[in-house]
Amino acid sequence: MSLHNSSVKAEFLLLGFSDHPELQSLLFAVFFSIYSVTLMGNLGMILLITFSSNLHTPMYFFLCMLSFTDACNSSAIAPKLLWDLFSDKKTISYNGCAAQLYFFCFLVDSESFLLAAMAYDRYIAICNPLLYTVIMSRRVCGQLAIGAFLSGTISAIVYSTNTFHFSFCSNEINHFFCDISPLFSLSCSDTYLQEITLMVFGSFVEAVCLLAVFSSYICIISAILKTGSAKGRKKGFSTCASHMTVVTIYHGTLIFIYLRPTAGHSMDIDRATSVFYTLTIPMLNPLIYSIRNKDVKIAFRKIISRTLLL
Template sequence: MSVENSTVKTEFYLLGFSDHPELQSLLFAVFFSIYSITLMGNIGMIVLITVSPNLHIPMYFFLWMLSFIDACSSSVIAPKLLVDLISDKKVISYNGCATQFYFCCSLVDTESFLLAAMAYDRYIAICNPLLYTVIMSKRVCTQLAFEAFLGGTMSSIIHTTNTFQLSFCSKEINHFFCDMTPLFSLSCFDTYTHDIILVFFTSLVEAVCLLAVLLSYMYIIVAILKTGSAEGRKKGFSTCASHLAVITIYHGTLIFIYLCPSTGHSMDIDKMTSVFYTLIIPMLNPLIYSLRNKNVKFAFRKIISKKLFFLVI
């Protein structure tokens, strides 16, 4: 046992999508395209918000942070996945696995807390518009962002410690990255206590974030319904539609992966769902917010027109 466990702590083998080896080249092309679009979209959003004075308000500060987190979280997973798709030996060291696991958990939970902070921002903007810039001061926005990162970091430390305290009797991870469920399945011993810790802290983060979102949107809906004109109600709901869409998709996939019983779905379904929240959602976020946001589209057109003007002269 000691010899085998020592070997396991040296490296792991990521099986990835080995059930479909004939699709490796196609999967590489698809995931490379997704990752490229993710980086271009999120870095583009970061640059656009940074250089556009009309976007220097709290709402876009949080959108800047969301783009930063999405660019980082996809970069934790995608480069290693792409290398593995064109490699015969899909190896990751024990320390590399723990590092990938830590940053993945940290960024996922940070995004959950940040989406809750964005819901609070929308609540202040709609329910207290005259005091919006006073309440959502630069100090408050910075504090909310810091608390989101702090919450994500603390949650990740708990999950990483809980997972890598296990003794692993196998080196083969039936996944394309180091995630909790496939790592638990490699344990030499019963993981009941570790499962309880996983469900408790995952449920706690989800409960806190979703409660903040639900309370914010309850007040928002009441405020919008009190608006006299149909045009005002339409504008109010339109303002929140993008954020609600992101929250629904994001938390829905997390709950399915980590809180639904693993016996209810196969590992192939888990892999596809993981692809969705680790790669697809970070790609969709800047598209959702930019395509539905007039201020972002206006700032983008303004920058493009300036560049064209300088090219002409």
Template sequence: MLLENHTVVSGFILLGFSEFHDLHLLLFAVLLSLYILTLMANTLIIMIINSDHTLQTPMYFFLTHLSCLEVCYMSVIIPKMLENMLVEKMGISFVGCAMQMFFFLFFGVAECFLLAAMAFDRYMAICNPLCYMVIMSSSVCGKLVVGSYACGTIVGLVHTIITFSSPFCGLLINHFFCEIQPLLELLCGDTFLNEVQVIVVAVFAIMVPFLLVILSYVCILSTILKMPSAEGRLKAFSTCSSHLVVVTLFYGSASFMYLRPKSTYSPPVDKLFSLSYTIVTPFLNPMIYSLRNEEVKGAIRKLWRKMLDA
């Protein structure tokens, strides 16, 4: 129904990967496999950390929350995307789209700040080991996690309320989920203020924690280079470089999506970048953060022996 040159919207059509329609079954199989593997890996990490008392440290406390975020983050997007690949009408309701945007931003921004908290934890462990357990108390760790979730809630509410309280002049979202940029293209009239709001919030939600991560790792690298033992330097550098690779991939792709004007949007390119932080990063995180960790692998072996002896 048209009213005063804008559309009263009850739902949207997600175009998804319509340009690759002939490859939908292959894409479906690949994405479903990645989704299941990521769910299994993150669930395994949560179970292992909670079942082994030797892993009750700040680093693994943050890893538990990171794994929970990854599971929730993917589950907001992937099931609906897989469903749309199997049906002809790739729709989502107005409320469903708003909820998807909110939870995507909530979990995504919370992860941004949680990664910064993890970098701070590694900074304290390597640069101030004598004060580590005093400063990184359970109370401080809890506040850092709660703060990450609070930032996610604020950003999710701001973007969702502003976007969905504006009138829409279209129904076709050229994306595989309710992402901010494709929705901005559907808004009626001048969207300059909306674009400014997206960039300002993205600077707070993406660049601030990323700069904190970089600052932490500059200090960590400086400390590592001063270590007398070559073996100690290699071990510390291996752990930190893995973290930094995933952080750069996550923040880099998110920055590309949100820190640029609407006029530069390119749906095919944007979809690929969205895949990197919605699917690839959650898939890599368990292997890089945990499954390459000797303590975690030792805990897996202990859990496996317990299961065999039961």
């Protein structure tokens, strides 16, 4: 029976981790801890950058935007997941499901374009250091950030409209949030054309972002290798290490989950991978950018010192 029937269409049932009822309490504790650390880490990074004058540079402006995106991305998924782990009726309204998918896609692709903008920033900083402040002006940084979020908006519209224009024959989503593939599996009609369309579109977005990153890093590595001293080369590579780590983890996970053939998918593997990129990666990003970052450590110590002196 099609979900065009208004009484059925009103809500979806998120099966989530209901096949492991004995783990609900443990999963709640783990996910709540991850989400708490994610919010503290990313919001803390935003506040640190905002109130530390020595971090008012293009690099940290983009890091601030990245932290904002990570905090929002995790918040689009985690609160509902935590609620469902202790709820008997794990439902989400039709409009709520559409909104969750829209904001999730918007934030995921916005982050991809922000990472590309950050790669361009590192390219200018290393390959054109004398013109860095001129090229990466506040206006240019603002335009790159706005461009990233506009691109994310376009992607979200494409993904959500292609997913929700179907009739659904079931309301049981075998996932812990409203994602594209589980929703396609509920369709009454053939989704092959839409799946190919979204895969081509997703591949294009990934290709554009990764091309920007790789092009920037080819130039960066070339410039670093031309540096005369070993100390200079080490400093150059350490400047980009955090960003490359985040790019590798983030895009590698997205490619694995979304751009591989749908046949033979294991739901347990998909759920575990989804937990990693929706909850774990947003938690790891501020840690990766702060653990070996001297500027962040100095700014943090200054903030602590000011607080203690008050």
